[in-house]
Amino acid sequence: MKKLLLVSLLAIFTSYNMLSQETENTKEKDYSSSVSSINAIITNLYAVISGEKAQERDWEHFKFLFHPSAKLIPAGKTPEGKIAARHLSPQDYIKTSGAWLVENGFFEVEINREVQEFGNIAHVFSTYQAYRSAGETEPFMRGINSIQLLNDGERWWILNVYWTQENESNPIPKQYLPRG
Known part of the structure; x- marks a missing residue:
């Protein structure tokens, strides 16, 4: 009887430990406060891509900010001198820019x-x-980020981030700089 009780307790403990570990591994972080307002989602967009050299970014948080059909659209001059835009999904952005952000540091x-x-x-x-x-x-x-957002009644979603960098021939107009 003692042996059966010991085996049963061991089985229960092992099952509980496995379930606890599985729950811990699959537990999602709660990012809901980062999409509760326009201010929150914009603040979190800047925060999640920023970090020191060798500091990993929270790409799950980054993806959480974006609508499933969202695009990130950098615009600028091609090597031939023509103005063009690229259309990236959030996952494409992570693939093309993620390592660079970590290797170089970027705020x-x-x-x-x-x-x-x-x-x-x-x-x-x-x-x-x-x-x-x-x-x-x-x-x-x-530069300037043009960010389009949707509120579906439950949260804000980033639909598009379309941006271009300032350069000598295209300075940021005073109206888009801090006042004062």
Whole structure:
């Protein structure tokens, strides 16, 4: 009887331990607060891609911000000097830029925001500066993110992030820079 009880307790403990480990491995982080408002989703967009050199990014959090059909659209000059745009899914962005962000360090900081909202849609014109480390004071790049958002009644989704960098022939207009 003691042996049967011991075997039963061992089986229960092993099952509980396996279930606990499985639950821990499959437990998703709760990112719901990061999509509760326009401010929250924009703040989290910048935070999730930013980090020091060798600092891994939370790509699950990044993907959580985007609608399943979302696109990231960088625009700029091709090597031939023509203006063009590329269309990337969030997963494509991770594949093409993820390693570079970690290898080089990258902090994108919003310096101005213009929001237009109507019903369940919003457009955010977000001016940014980029640094390779949090301690830097001079940005190596500036530009504007045009971010289209949808609120489905439960949360905000990023539908598109369409951006271009500032350059000598295309400086950021004063109206999109911080006032004061």
